[in-house]
Amino acid sequence: MQEIRERIPNGMQEIRELFVPVACYSNQKMTPKTSIRLFLVCFLCYCCTSLTDAVKKNSGSGDKACDAPIDINKDPPPPKSCRLLLSPRPSSSQDTDGNDDREYGIYSAVTIPKNHVLTPLGGDLVLHLIDVRTSSSFDEHQTSSDSEQQQLLQLQKWKKYGYIQEAATSGHGGNYEGLGNIWSVLPGVSMLGASRQQQQGRPNVWASIPENDEASHPRYQSALAGSFALHYNLTHQVTVPGGLEGGDEVFVDRSGWHRKRALILKTDDAAVDDGSSNNNDTSLSIDHLFSHGSCLDNIYPGKSTNGYGRGALASRLITGGSIVAPVPVLPLPRDELKFLRLKEWKKVDAFRKRLLNEAADGKIDGKGDELPLPPDMEWRQQLLLNYCYGHEQSSVLLFPYGLFVNYINHAPSSSESSDGPVANVKLQWSERLMNSTTTSNNFDLRSLTPSQLWDQSTRLEGLILELVALRDIQPDEEILLDYGSIWSEAWKEHSDQYPDSILKLADDHTLEKEFSPAYIMDDAVTNLRTAEEQAQFPYPENVFTACFYRYENETTIQNDTVNKDKTKATPWKMSLGLFDMTNLRPCKVISREPANDRFATPQQLQKQGQPPQGKMLYTAIIQNRPGLPANERIPKGTKHIVSGIPRGAFRFVDRPYASDIHLDGAFRHNIGVEEGIFPEVWLDLKSE
Numbered sequence: 001m002q003e004i005r006e007r008i009p010n011g012m013q014e015i016r017e018l019f020v021p022v023a024c025y026s027n028q029k030m031t032p033k034t035s036i037r038l039f040l041v042c043f044l045c046y047c048c049t050s051l052t053d054a055v056k057k058n059s060g061s062g063d064k065a066c067d068a069p070i071d072i073n074k075d076p077p078p079p080k081s082c083r084l085l086l087s088p089r090p091s092s093s094q095d096t097d098g099n100d101d102r103e104y105g106i107y108s109a110v111t112i113p114k115n116h117v118l119t120p121l122g123g124d125l126v127l128h129l130i131d132v133r134t135s136s137s138f139d140e141h142q143t144s145s146d147s148e149q150q151q152l153l154q155l156q157k158w159k160k161y162g163y164i165q166e167a168a169t170s171g172h173g174g175n176y177e178g179l180g181n182i183w184s185v186l187p188g189v190s191m192l193g194a195s196r197q198q199q200q201g202r203p204n205v206w207a208s209i210p211e212n213d214e215a216s217h218p219r220y221q222s223a224l225a226g227s228f229a230l231h232y233n234l235t236h237q238v239t240v241p242g243g244l245e246g247g248d249e250v251f252v253d254r255s256g257w258h259r260k261r262a263l264i265l266k267t268d269d270a271a272v273d274d275g276s277s278n279n280n281d282t283s284l285s286i287d288h289l290f291s292h293g294s295c296l297d298n299i300y301p302g303k304s305t306n307g308y309g310r311g312a313l314a315s316r317l318i319t320g321g322s323i324v325a326p327v328p329v330l331p332l333p334r335d336e337l338k339f340l341r342l343k344e345w346k347k348v349d350a351f352r353k354r355l356l357n358e359a360a361d362g363k364i365d366g367k368g369d370e371l372p373l374p375p376d377m378e379w380r381q382q383l384l385l386n387y388c389y390g391h392e393q394s395s396v397l398l399f400p401y402g403l404f405v406n407y408i409n410h411a412p413s414s415s416e417s418s419d420g421p422v423a424n425v426k427l428q429w430s431e432r433l434m435n436s437t438t439t440s441n442n443f444d445l446r447s448l449t450p451s452q453l454w455d456q457s458t459r460l461e462g463l464i465l466e467l468v469a470l471r472d473i474q475p476d477e478e479i480l481l482d483y484g485s486i487w488s489e490a491w492k493e494h495s496d497q498y499p500d501s502i503l504k505l506a507d508d509h510t511l512e513k514e515f516s517p518a519y520i521m522d523d524a525v526t527n528l529r530t531a532e533e534q535a536q537f538p539y540p541e542n543v544f545t546a547c548f549y550r551y552e553n554e555t556t557i558q559n560d561t562v563n564k565d566k567t568k569a570t571p572w573k574m575s576l577g578l579f580d581m582t583n584l585r586p587c588k589v590i591s592r593e594p595a596n597d598r599f600a601t602p603q604q605l606q607k608q609g610q611p612p613q614g615k616m617l618y619t620a621i622i623q624n625r626p627g628l629p630a631n632e633r634i635p636k637g638t639k640h641i642v643s644g645i646p647r648g649a650f651r652f653v654d655r656p657y658a659s660d661i662h663l664d665g666a667f668r669h670n671i672g673v674e675e676g677i678f679p680e681v682w683l684d685l686k687s688e
Contacts, residue, residue: 078295078323081316083110084118084403086192086326087293088436089249090282102194103461104328104433105282106250106296107289113243118205118250121300121315123235124188125406126172126210127384128661129155129164131180131342154332154454159183161460162254163191163330163401168627171259171581172210173231175627179656180342185384187401189236192296192328193252194282203253204244209581210234213519215309219660223498224309226666227386229406230659232301232310247283262577292436294326294466296403304409305478306421312407312479317472324425324467324479326433327405329389329398330460331445331453334670337388337397338379341657348373381668383661389427389465390670391678392486393686396450397670398463405467410671411480412488423482424473427673430466446679465677484672494667516540517659521652527616528589528650542658547587548579548649549622549642551632572645584651587620587642595646618650619643 078085089105112118132155158164167175167182175182185191190207211233219225238244239258298318304311318324340348351374373379387406388397400406414422434444445453445462452458473479516524521543528545529537539545549572577583595615622640624633634640660666 078290078293079298079316080290082290082295082297083108083112084250084296085109085289085293086296086328086402086433087284087289088433089194090284104192104464106189106193107284107293108244108248108250109246109286109289111243111245112238114238114241116243117235117237118189119235119297119300119403121297122302122404123208123210123233124186124190124301124404125229125310126174126231126234127185127187127229127387128167128174128177128231129183129185129339129382129384130178130380130662131339132183133339134181153336153456155183155336157456157460158330158332162195163460165190165254166627168625169256169582172207172234173212173581175581175625176653176656177659177661178341179626185399186234187387187399187406188234188403189250190234190252191401192403193250195252195254201251202240203251203257204238204240204248205236205250205252206239206258207253208235208237209579211519214517214660217309218517219515219663223495223667226660226663227383227668228309229383229387230661245283246286247289249282249284259577259580259582262575262580294323294430294433296325298324299404299407299479301404301407302476306409306411306480308409310407311409312404314473314475314477314479316475318469320469320471320473322469323430324469324473325402325405326430327400327402327427327465327467328461329400329463329465331463332388332397332399333450333454334390334395334397337382337385339382340377340380344377348377383668385668385670388670389673389677391673391683393683394450394678395684396453396678396682398465400465408467408479408481410483410487410491413482421478421480423480424470424477425467425479425481426470427465427481427677428468429677430464433464433466434462447681449681450684481671484674487669487672490669491667514540515542515658518543518652518654525652526647528592528618528647530589530591532590539652542655543652544655545587545589545620546584546625546651546653547620547622547642547645548583548651549585549587549645550575550578550583551585551622551634551640569641569643572642572649579649584653585625586623586653587645587650588623589618589620590641591619592616593619616647617643618645618647620645 085107086104087107089103106118108118117123134156155164159166164183164185165172167173167177167184170184170186172184172186174184186207189205193205195203210231212231214225214230215228215232217224217228236250236252244250298315299312300315301310302313303309305313314324352371355372384399385397388399390397408425411421411423429446445458448458467479467481521539529539593616595617620642622634622642
């Protein structure tokens with residue numbers, strides 16, 4: 001019996017006292033009933049003890065597994081099943097020329113073969129900044145105030161360091177969302193990962209085309225419509241021949257390396273011509289990663305289990321007190337998320353010029369901090385605001401760009417409400433990660449004032465929050481964060497005021513004639529209508545057709561014909577990298593024909609019979625899209641006709657300002673944070 005007592009762990013003391021009779025610890029004779037009870041208890045104790053031993057062996061810790069209390073202030077190591085980690089990069093690998101100054105990098109803890117994705121359970125979302133003003137934009141609008149011209153300096157700094165990409169050239173979609181400059185914000189792998197200059201080697205992952213839908217929250221049925229990113233599931237695929245090995249760093253493609261390879265462009269860089277070398281000389285040991293890094297894939301994107309559309313779910317058991325995910329953040333002035341549409345600026349200019357001409361008293365001189373908008377116009381807010389952390393007394397916003405963290409939805413804390421789901425994570429500063437870099441300029445950004453943060457010489461990277469589990473979170477359980485009482489009040493006001501008339505129109509099918517999302521049209525329309533047919537049976541006004549087509553600007557192209565009216569005709573052809581969003585151009589269908597083999601003889605065509613239902617080839621007029629470089633633009637006055645285009649090369653596209661994110665009255669509010677997250681020096685809007 002002494003051996004049995006020693007095998008019972010301390011955490012089982014209560015069970016021992018409740019279920020094991022005194023006879024078990026004495027020389028008294030046990031009854032059969034007592035023996036059975038003792039056997040069951042001993043078996044339970046043996047299982048728990050074996051589990052404890054296994055945990056100790058795998059974790060290298062002597063802590064007791066059965067009775068360890070939850071300590072949310074503790075910083076446990078990442079789980080051994082972690083696939084990707086965020087870790088400080090070796091100081092020798094950090095670029096110092098201002099092109100890719102990354103202090104932290106993504107590292108693989110496992111072998112990932114070529115053509116496999118980094119995150120098998122899903123990809124991250126994509127946000128778009130609409131009609132972004134640049135320095136040339138201010139030259140066009142002479143009535144912009146001093147404060148307006150100071151705006152966007154931080155966003156331009158993001159772009160300089162590779163945190164933002166131009167939608168027209170990035171290949172991730174969104175380039176038709178507006179008529180001005182569209183910038184893409186790609187949280188997760190695209191922003192976290194370092195990139196290489198061409199002389200340093202090749203990128204080892206490639207980003208796919210994201211998906212696009214309204215997450216079961218259409219504009220006529222949900223108050224959530226327009227308040228979340230429509231583009232999502234941006235995944236990254238390993239492209240190096242040998243794949244990634246455990247400890248290898250992930251390098252993303254920001255310079256168009258894969259596009260150049262697809263186009264077979266010749267450069268002076270041998271790495272681009274070769275394309276086979278990984279050269280992952282920044283690898284770290286697995287032990288180092290688990291000692292100094294933080295797990296990125298404890299969560300994955302999926303369908304919200306609480307009716308929010310998309311959400312973040314636990315990919316494994318997450319114990320209370322452990323780190324759910326690192327949350328690097330980029331600081332941003334709140335005013336930089338105000339914008340106007342391109343055509344609205346013309347109206348603003350006319351209004352302000354009239355005021356300046358009439359202002360004889362000099363109250364409006366065009367050089368002040370603020371100039372008014374027309375009475376019927378208000379500033380719009382970029383969708384990015386909904387994903388930023390903020391404080392009502394601060395002009396500073398923090399945009400989180402950690403892997404999948406922007407899928408996390410709101411739930412109140414248990415102290416606020418016991419009805420419905422409650423928050424299971426909280427935010428805190430990751431002191432360990434922030435203090436782990438070895439750069440010479442590693443000062444704490446939290447000590448700077450807002451104006452010092454916006455200084456162009458101040459580094460961007462270095463602020464890292466982390467999500468901590470408030471309790472045990474089960475696999476596939478949704479991750480929920482309390483957005484704060486101010487956010488909750490704003491959302492309640494928005495949802496209460498959501499027009500009843502709009503909700504009642506959900507069953508009015510006449511609305512479908514006015515609006516149907518592009519992705520719905522792609523699924524529903526098998527055979528495309530010609531321009532002549534659309535004159536009688538038009539598509540919804542919010543969409544147009546576009547084709548994947550690569551234009552070759554050459555004086556003569558084989559198989560092309562050009563008539564005296566500058567009408568160019570050429571057959572469509574498939575090529576490597578064609579289905580890149582940069583090759584998606586507006587096009588107008590002028591005819592269609594059955595998709596028989598164009599090279600078959602009449603006898604062969606007779607044997608083939610009718611093609612499968614819906615299999616058609618189309619002839620279309622190809623047009624230019626905004627943002628094309630000069631060598632890819634069809635010359636003005638030339639009608640470029642392409643024949644033999646398959647249905648799979650067409651996409652329906654939402655017209656500028658037509659998708660849900662442009663809805664008037666769509667919800668806009670930053671996520672609130674707990675008191676203490678924002679340092680006192682950032683509270684520049686605090687009333688005295």
